[in-house]
Amino acid sequence: MRLSRCSRTVVRQSCVLWSGVVLIAAAALYGAVTAADLLWYASAARPATALADPPRVQKLFWLGLLLSAAAVAAAWVALLVLKAGTPQQRLVRESSLATQWLWGLPMTYMLLVYYPLPLHAHHTEKALLASIALLTWSLLALMRPHALSSLKRIRLSAAGRILLINALVFIVAGELTLRTMDSTLASQGFFGGKQTPAHLKPHMAVLGSIGRSNSQGFRDRERAVERSPIRFRALAVGDSQTYGAGVTYDETFSALLESRLRETEPTAEVLNLGVPGWEPPEELHLLQVYGMQFQPDVVLMNFYVGNDIIRRRGAYWEQPIVVAGQSYYVHATGNRIHDLLSPDRWFLYHHVNYVIRLGSLSFNRWRRTSVQEADHGITLRTRQGYLQELDERTDIYLADEPEEIRLQWDKTRQILAGFKRAVEERGATLILVLVPDHVQVDRRLREEFLAARAETPGRFDFELPQRRLKQWGQAQGVTTVDLLPAFRDATLEAPLYFETDLHLTVAGHRCVTNGLWSLLHTLSVGKAQAVAGSLVPDSCRPVWPKTP
Template sequence: MSARAWAANGLLALAAGALTLGAGELALRATVRRPRVPMHVVCDCPYLYGLNPRRPGISAEGLRDRLFAIPKPAGTYRVLVLGDSIAYGVGVEPSETFAKVLERRLDQRGRRVEVINGGVLGYTAYNELEYYLARGRDFQPDAVVVAFCMNDVVDPELHWSGTRREVPDVPPDAIPDPVYHATHVARLLGPRLPLLGRRSEVLRRLALLRDPRRDPSWRTRLYASVGGRTWPTYITGEDDLGIQVLTDGDSPQWRWLRAMYGRLRSAVEADHARLVVLIVPLAYQLEDGYPFRPQDEFQRYCRRQRLTCVDLLGAFRAHRGEGLFPPAQGDWADIWHPTAAG
């Protein structure tokens, strides 16, 4: 067979392989159930994605809230709430999110107050910073409240993978721990392709076959033994990153978080507003004797920076008998949001 024939056959084989993979990709994507109008839209914007204004309940400004006048009306005190699903208010009606409960309570004191719910599912400190710089400051808030959840320091690519929040290229500044990302997260998600990133369903399914989370031993990484008792330490369902990283002020996650909040505070104060950090505990932290307390490191950080921080652990423990964090969604948020607003 001539060299030309070999080359032609090789090209045919490559084309056939590409068509087969393409057909497989399309077939697998067809099996993935997605909402007709997705909750999120990836954008060519520094904050990477936001809520979809075409989604019922989402305003034209991309908020789970009503429209707000820009510029701010004279005599109005305005608060902007930033955060993830906790701030967004999964499980409650828009009017019962803690932003709206807070708005009603403050407005009753004889002053015109508006509290804007800027929560977006899956947001981290990086998204919140970039959203404020690009859009949030346009609302001219007098105060910015950031609802920090412990899973805000997990690797975002792992957190967003397989969802409509997935972006082809996650900026380096959005990754709390680059070493952990390279050695751990990439192994879980599989290879990255040009243009597609890790959004290929074929490669995603192949990566699942070697996913260490399928191994029964994976569960042992999610707990730690202290004082003769086994305690949960995982801070997100898709990873084994432990809450211990937030008890160490020198961890990569804390260094990243300080950098994000430092930049956010500078921007907020440059706009003559005040930054407040709301520290939200994990459900298992409500147990008496739980040994890991990132809240202590937060308090040290807040004292050093003279930053206003509100630790919700005590208030949540006082309400734990009321089903604040039950295993199922249920009505947990009906208690959570008034408690946080209080």
């Protein structure tokens, strides 16, 4: 019996020792391979346009050095663990298999999931944190193993283990439970609706007559899906320009259009489905899974020329996943471990975030937050900072465009074709509305931009995007409204954009309204069908219908 116990002890100690060696050696191998990959990638980096989002070579270089140092230190520790009688070997022998893998697996998960290549900004930050932790442990194990041994015996270490175990149990149990209950939660509309495709907060304070956003978070009144009493309905789909950042609800062009249309058709509706920060691929998903259920007669695809072609947020690398009836966009990197197991694929992650959002609303109500405290959605910045922002997104105007721009144009046409199919399959009319960029309209801003960039005007063609989009509309039979001429005519009367922000002012929203009203009025009263082609409003002055 004593021999059997002794044998089990020897086997257990041997397993603990070799398990520790394997984990430390694996960390050293990871550090060496990753450092070599990063340093090669950084050395091969070349100048690129803003669209390409060139890597922050300095940060990658330091990350490579950190991982190289961690690899050397961890390999040295592994060799010392194999040497009998060393403090490093005693450090490993004093641990247990459970403790080794309890800490080893989360660290392995973080290192593999947030591997920084292909490059992604927040991945680099998390990889830096994980690399610093790995290097710190390796250096302590190499130079101060006694300190690590004593650290394991204090209460704080035991509390850390208990906390980690509870967190892992909560994550696993919560994820399994929520995945099992997902269909039930979606069918019951537990999170605000059976399909809530945007990340907006419901019932948030909104400046204007509605007071609060609707139950889906859109900056609009509550709308019924049924069409029975409504003779004309239009959907306004777009980003923060459509949402109305910087103006009140009643000053947005969707609200102004609805108000004017109701003077001749009292039941007319113009639904505002603008989502700040979204791009055409996400807006197409919004239209397909949510917008078309309202059975619109017309869909206004409000295309902001300033940033709907250059998509630096990487919408084409993002795919929507539906959790409890809500759509969430999660990015992909090509790293299969990340694309399958990262936290933004967890149902638990999205549920917790949603509960936090709802909790913040309850907290604001408890504080009796007034509508007057609602955010205008405009960021304060200097004129110089605004010029720098323009420099990051104006490659679309280069007469001799880079290859990246041509690729983005191909993707843009594909998405617009998707809009056309989605709308026409339901018997509605698609209108492509070209909202001009600030730099296209404001001559003074354009001159400042060219001076700051030290460029000659001949390198840029500031009307190129509109010409291409109108050509696409004519070829595809899609009505296209080009607002650029009307904006240029009206900009001398009142500023159409904020001085250091790309968003439309009240005058800008009125200009969009006047540019669209005549066409929508014609459709609403049934006088004619929209004629495919390019429409250029004469001015931003209102055109009222003639009295019958």
